[in-house]
Amino acid sequence: MRPSRQTLSITALAVLALLLGACTKLTAENYERLKVGMSYAEVKALFGDPRGCSDLLTVKTCTWGDENRHVTVNFVADQVVLFNGANLK
DSSP states (O other): OOOHHHHHHHHHHHHHHHHHHHHHHOHHHHHHHHOTTHHHHHHHHHHSSSSEEEEEEEEEEEEESSSSEEEEEEETEEEEEEEEEESSO
């Protein structure tokens, strides 16, 4: 008996979701590479494009990930001064 089209579609979507999840740059290993003094470009190379950034006075704050699993980095003069992460493991 051959699998139905719907079964094949669901299987393909599941495989795609697993592959996309495995390709994330938001990992505990990359978080450990994050250091005070790194430039915005270096952090972007490490984690990819941020979900969003905001500026307040001289501090630029960028977040990678979502409300459940994320890294937040504060930059002053394009250098990391403070960072934190949640649920990376």
